[in-house]
Amino acid sequence: MAEEVKLMKGNEAIAHAAIRYGADGYFGYPITPQSEIMETLMEEKPWETTGMVVLQAESEVAAINMVYGGAGSGKAVMTSSSSPGISLKQEGISYLAGAELPALIVNVMRGGPGLGTIQPSQADYFQTVKGGGHGDYRLITLAPASVQEMADFVKLGFDLAFKYRNPAIILADGIIGQMMEKVVLPPFQPRLTDEQIRAARPWAATGKTKNRKRNVITSLELDPARMEENNIRFQAKYREIEKNEVRYEEIGCENADYLIVAFGSMARICQKAQELARAEGINVGVLRPITLWPFPSEIISHYADKVKSMISVELNAGQMVEDVRLAVNGRVKVEHFGRLGGIVPTPDEVVNAIKEKLL
Amino acid sequence: MNDIVKPENLVYSKPRLMNDNPMHYCPGCSHGVVHKLIAEVIDEMGMEENTIGIAPVGCAVFAYNYIDIDWEEAAHGRAPAIATAIKRLNPDKMVFTYQGDGDLAAIGTAETIHACNRGENIVIVFINNAIYGMTGGQMAPTTLEGMVTATCPYGRNVELYGYPLKISDLVVKLDGACYVTRQSVETAAAVKKAKKALRHAFENSMAKKGTSLVEFVSTCVSGWKMSPENANKWLQENMFAKYPLGDLKNV
Amino acid sequence: MKEEIIIAGFGGQGVLSMGKILAYSGLMEDKEVTWMPSYGPEQRGGTANVTVILSDERISSPVLNAFDTAIILNQPSLEKFESKVKPGGTLIYDGYGIHHAPSRTDINIYCIDAMDAATEMKNAKAFNMLVLGGLLKIKPIVTLDSVLKGLKKSLPERHHHLIPMNEQAILKGMELIRKM
Known part of the structure; x- marks a missing residue:
């Protein structure tokens, strides 16, 4: 059966697409112009249907670290915010990249610097693609131009994040977040079971079973020689992403x-x-x-x-x-x-x- | 010699979940003892395969090197947020954080308060030695009045730096916290008691009773610049006065 | 077919929801639609506006230079948007909200006393539906049937009993609108 054409805001499309993707968790903090993402999730109550956890955190800092925790346990987790809140998340994003954790971040950009304005902007381009947090890392960055792409890029972002064990970000702005357009939501796919997660993500901290060594999710490596090796591995991964994942219209x-x-x-x-x-x-x-x-x-x-x-x-x-x-x-x-x-x-x-x- | 090494003569053994990695902690430090107790409790509860620990930033950053379970290493202060997500996404797992005073009561105060206030079904193990050990002995939020550290070399002046923060007393007021206790590990008797407290906290988390916080009033031989013996004495004479031992809340 | 509309007035006048109903009506007719609101504090009392585009073809920009139709519900909005109506386009205003009438001569100007009618009906909520009726009388860009279907789609079920009242207001608005 063909999926129904719906009319909704880009922010709402993100929320619905996340539920349908089978995301395990969303952790966020309200900020204009993207609060509809969490509001829609709370309204939809996915914990009663798919089992998705939705939690309003005490801060953007806590939210991104909740994402780190959930991602480290092998779950498909996400957060969303707007420019000032994304600045607060940068430390956590750097840790995600350093610990090679897949996660989805959404930035519905507003004008800055500082508290700035709530009106649309694309001034976080540098922050997103040139670093933002500390250290040599890259964020897979998807820029939607329609409500349909807001919905579609949730799956794309998660899939790329898991494929490369690297955080991915949807870099939208107030226009795409607030605008209503026609959208066909992606089909429902079930959340992975704990057994499936153990099999597909053997690196995750899911509880140490007897048949394997303990898994430690960390970005720390005090020995600079080994830390350089880690960095070289990250860079090789980034070159691979640059080779495979360029998209444009x-x-x-x-x-x-x-x-x-x-x-x-x-x-x-x-x-x-x-x-x-x-x-x-x-x-x-x-x-x-x-x-x-x-x-x-x-x-x-x-x-x-x-x-x-x-x-x-x-x-x-x-x-x-x-x-x-x-x-x-x-x-x-x-x-x-x-x-x-x-x-x-x-x-x-x-x-x-x-x-x-x-x- | 071989006549003595027999199972029936065994009086003590390293906990099964403690591995053979050489510890980086200073001799006389409380961390090693608390690690041992956690390893014993997890083992005795049969939760080895179902426990996820969250290591802090600070001396215990390498806790994950010593206890043979799955771990996540947190950004400074964020362990309770990380534990929140792990526990909510994996409700059948036993989840605990292990944090020092700077991590839990300075940079991570918001995460501590809010995780406890939400009543997350986790255990927070809190090592309070009144100093920053890892970075070389700077002032902690729990540093005692008059105590000398690298960043208060003339002693903590409360007019300049505020008062020692009794954060466990704050957590007591939060409806989400079910168990708040202060323990120590400087004597055999204290170690025994502390282990019981830890076991109770972990059991609370699996019984979905809310957040349990176990504070260990601890020593830091390097930061305090004392021998282990003198540090233990100083602990009893000075730290316990400000941070009295015992259960603060148990519902 | 392509219709580019701006609706502008005070927050609380139902500007955004009127645009939403138009967009849903377009959806019912398989048109391409965009609904782009001003957002932020203006929703709570300041000026609010929404751009609605209905088209048979893919819509490029949700942000426009000029509009085929402007629906103007207060004086500040008239000052802002009168000049943005395309030559030969349409401007509809509410008689109560406008003290200085529009002055352009190269566009079609209509007035609808929707605020007065809503007051008379003792139903402030009917205001935007009266205006919508006026628009549809002048420019039948979507059918009344589609509007009613769109209302059903956009309103939560607990509000479906209000649809007949909305229909009455739309029909009344069709009678009230007059060319200036």
Whole structure:
């Protein structure tokens, strides 16, 4: 039977998709503009149906550490927050990466720095793809541009997290979180049983049985030689992810004279700008990175030999543009256009930026 | 010699769940004794395959090297949050944290209070030696008034640094906490008593009675710069006055 | 078919829920829909607005330069959005909330005294349904049947008994709207 088409907010879609994925636990703390995620979970009471645990923690710090604890015991667990709360979680995210624990984190970004505003922003790009917490680690970063992708990326994020034993993050913003669109929710899949978890995740702290050594979930290794070995292993894993997991969408890029690179909600606005520009005879393509790390450098490099110039359009002061420039390596001009602090540009503003900066 | 080593002559053996890894703790430190008691209690309860421990940041960061069960190593102060999730996701497991005074009563105060207030069915083992051992003897929230540490080299001045924090007394007030007790391990008699308290706490957690907190008023021979014997004496004369032993709550 | 609508007024006037009902009605007709609210403190008393797009084709941007239709329920919103109506587009305003009438001559302007009617009906909650009726009279972008189905879909079951009252208000709104 075909799944019913529903109308809901991106935040609500995340919650429903998590239940349907068979997530074992959600731990969070309220913050605008993403509180509907936990509210929806509480309303749905999945502990009575799938057995999923949902807990409002005392802080974002506690929530991410609950995620660490649950992930360490082999469970599929997640948290969500918005920019200031995600800053609080950075220590825990670094520990997750250091202990090689799979987990899903959702950031519905708002404008900063500091307490900032609750309006949409993409200013946490650097924080997400360049580190955020301490140490050399990477977060698998998925950037949804629709409510449907909010739902779909829950499964994708968990699957990638478990495949590589690394935390994954859905990097959305206030627009995608608050907007309602049509969505077909993914089918229900059962939560893994404890036996299945022991078999599939033999590294997890599930209680030491006689037939194996004790499992210790830790990121600590005081011997620098061994710590370097750990780091080398992480880096090899990251190269593997970069090789296998790059995702992007090309929207009318073939034969385009100019290329817009934009992610998330901004990519949607840029598609409208693309329509408007084309009506004026300006042939623009839109390349939408879906994974921000690993970054789609190769395809951008490919277009560097084809287009006259590029523009990275972001809800920030110019962050992803640095990665676009690295990919292009000076072969064409790469400009940036962005609005700051929660202001979202209209499609017209993007068209004007193209005219001013690229033509 | 061989005539003596016979099972019927055995008076003491290392607990089965303690492994052969050389301990990094200083001679005379309370940690080793408390580790031993935990290992014995888990074994005696038959819970070896069903116990998950959470190690702290501090001297006991390597607790996971010594007791042969599954462990998770926490970020500083967050062990009760980690234990919360493990226990809720694995309700048939026995889950405990092992934390020092800086971990539990300074950086992790919020996690301690809220886990206890939610009545998480976990055991919190709290080593209170009034000093930061691992980082080299700095002031702890539980450092006694006048006590000299690396960060209060002229003695703890309560006007500057506040008062020794009796966090177990705070936890007593929380409805989610079912058992709060102060124990010590400086004498054979105290060790015996402490083991009973630990067993009671672990049993509470499996009986879903709420959170049990077992505080061990402990020594730190290196941080205090004393011989083990003098440290034990100092413990009895000074620490017990501020942190009196006994059950604070048992419901 | 593609209709880009802004609904703007005070928080508490049912701006967001009116947009939601439109979106659900579009869903009932298998249209593509987006519903993009202003969010935050304005929900609790300040100005609130919502952009609703109904289309037969995939919708690109939920953020728009200009609108086919603006439904304006208070003066600050008129000042903000009158200039954002596309030439030849439609502006509907509530007579009670607007003291300085819109002045553009290149758009179609309608007035509906929905607040007065709701007061008369002693049912403040009917206000946004009266306005919705007015919109559907001028621009039948979705059928009344779809609206009723959409209401059923979007309202929790405990509120389904209110649907006939909503239908009455929509029909009444259709009578009340007048061209300026």
